[in-house]
Amino acid sequence: MNAISPDITFDLASAELRELNEALHKITAESNTRRWRVLNPEGRHAVAVGIDAPVTVEIDGNVGYYCAGMNQQASVIIHGNAGQGVAENMMSGFVRVCGDASQSAGATGHGGLLVVDGNASARCGISMKGIDIVVKGSIGHMSAFMGQSGSLVVFGDAGEALGDSLYEAKLFVRGTVKSLGADCVAKEMRDEHKALLAQKLEAAGIAPGSVDLSEFKRYGSARKLYNFHVDNADAY
Amino acid sequence: MCGIVGIFLKDPALEGELGSMLASMLCVMTDRGPDSAGFAVYGSGAKDKVKLSLRAAKGYDFSALAAGLSIPADGMPPLSVRSTHAVIEIPAAREAAVRSFLAASHPEVAVVGTGSRMEIFKEVGLPATVADTFGLAKMRGTHGIGHTRMATESAVTTAGAHPFSTGADQCLVHNGSLSNHNQLRRQLKREGITFETENDSEVAAGYLTWRLKQGASLGEALEAGLKDLDGFYTFVVGTENGFGVLRDPVACKPAVMAETDQYVAFGSEYRAxxxxPGIEKARVFEPEPATVYFWERAQ
Incomplete structure (x- = not known):
């Protein structure tokens, strides 16, 4: 299942989750324990949240809510499905979900990379602020709602109201989009955007040339909701 | 909040363990709803018999009640007392008469559900206590649903606990809050559906009962609910032979399902x-918003 041999194995069937998170929080740049393995997460919430160190944590099984939330520097790999809010508010680092992710994956993330091998459900990347998200399956409704910056790449389809009230997050979808949210529009895919997409895919470990970039469509903000427009005065 | 769980067995070999599976799922959901808990189990039944799930104050003499029903030729009807609840099995032909007798002469007894196979138990308290009190772990059946409650829309009372049943062998558990339940309750009352509480979830149960009465299948009734029920909801519903799941289009309320060759299971969270058995190999998925899922057994 994984290629690395862990320095520390933490079995949540016998140890408290809080002990795991406390131990992860104590890691410093000088620590020698770089590879962690977590067994039997059994859907627990808040597994491996708030890490701020360049370590790798592999989790064998399905996790509950907010796994790897607020992550900085760490690589967290979930060999299973993740509940809502995986990698929420990630600052930097890498989070990979080998199965599906529930709603609000990568919500409000400021940086780092989230890769979902399966599908992500509703509100993926809601209020994203710089995180890069690559979903190899499809995403649910209201994804990238109010996305401010960062990128969301989707190999499959997007649900209703993609990119509603979008700011400057960059969206790329290969499949169909059920509907676009307010102020989100399809945009021309120029060379610079293809280069950006190629860069994001490479960062996600997808071999260059294995995906036809021209199959993706780009979506972004029409920038009509940025400021109050006097023509809309009647709406208030 | 609230936690909901459900399990529908495909493999009859597991029927003896239905209660223990449901009890375990229910107790894990304590964090989501520590106020009260309840469950419905679809066990054995006979076509010409009806089970009444009754509730009364602690220590109530259900035996005396059963003896007082004076069902001719049948003698004392089979009675199973579990704490504040009792299930009494009567000839189907006598149901209307018994119900009006109970309503007229025993206002201290509430009928929480009826049906040929469904039994409902619910009480205020921690889910583990409720499950123990009623001996859920030892119950057998083909399918069951359960609920742990964190009240938002109405008081923490036994009557406000789930599941809600308003029709024979039909019940529902709900996580969420409906915004048009008062209007809908008034409309359904005009259609002859009766309600025991001010609870929003009971209106959803009544709505589905009304649709099923009109001839809709469980799937059709749930589909129609998407149009008529406004608010937040994840529902798990049970009928005599079926088990269904529906989430509102916004899908704020969590839901996760697991399917194997032996069962289909629902939980508010994967933890449940x-x-x-065999969960590590199950197909685990999140039910799509505004999409009706249901499974029915061959009659």
Missing amino acids: LVDL
């Missing part, structure tokens, strides 16, 4: 499913 981790003790099920």
Whole structure:
């Protein structure tokens, strides 16, 4: 299942989750324990949240809510499905979900990379602020709602109201989009955007040339909701 | 909040363990709803018999009640007392008469559900206590649903606990809050549906009952609910032979399902499913918003 041999194995069937998170929080740049393995997460919430160190944590099984939330520097790999809010508010680092992710994956993330091998459900990347998200399956409704910056790449389809009230997050979808949210529009895919997409895919470990970039469509903000427009005065 | 769980068995070999599976799932959901808990189990039944799930104050003499029903030729009807609840099995032909007798002469007894196979138990308290009190772990059946409650829309009372049943062998558990339940309750009352509480979830149960009465299948009734029920909801519903799941289009309320060759299971969170047999090999998925899921057994 994984290629690395862990320095520390933490079995949540016998140890408290809080002990795991406390131990992860104590890691410093000088620590020698770089590879962690977590067994039997059994859907627990808040597994491996708030890490701020360049370590790798592999989790064998399905996790509950907010796994790897607020992550900085760490690589967290979930060999299973993740509940809502995986990698929420990630600052930097890498989070990979080998199965599906529930709603609000990568919500409000400021940086780092989230890769979902399966599908992500509703509100993926809601209020994203710089995180890069690559979903190899499809995403649910209201994804990238109010996305401010960062990128969301989707190999499959997007649900209703993609990119509603979008700011400057960059969206790329290969499949169909059920509907676009307010102020989100399809945009021309120029060379610079293809280069950006190629860069994001490479960062996600997808071999260059294995995906036809021209199959993706780009979506972004029409920038009509940025400021109050006097023509809309009647709406208030 | 609230936690909901459900399990529908495909493999009859597991029927003896239905209660223990449901009890385990229910107890894990305590964090989501510590106020009260309840469950419905679809066990054995006979076509010409009806089970009445009754509730009364602690220590109530259900035996005396059963003896007082004076059902001719049948003698004392089969009675199973579990704490504040009792299930009494009567000839189907006598149901209307018994119900009006209970309503007229025993206002201290509430009928929480009826049906040929469904039994409902619910009480205020921690889910583990409620499950123990009623001996859920030892119950057998083909399918069951359960609920742990954190009240928002109405008082923490036994009557406000789930599941809600308003029709024979039909019940529902709900996580969420409906915004048009008062209007809908008034409309359904005009259609002859009766309600025991001010609870929003009971209106959803009544709505589905009304649709099923009109001839809709469970799937059709749930589909129609998407149009008529406004608010937040994840529902798990049970009928005599079926088990269904529906989430509102916004899908704020969580839901996760697991399917194997032996069963289909529902939980508000994956944690609720981790003790099920073969879960590590199950197909685990999140039900799509505004999409009706249901499974029915061959009659």
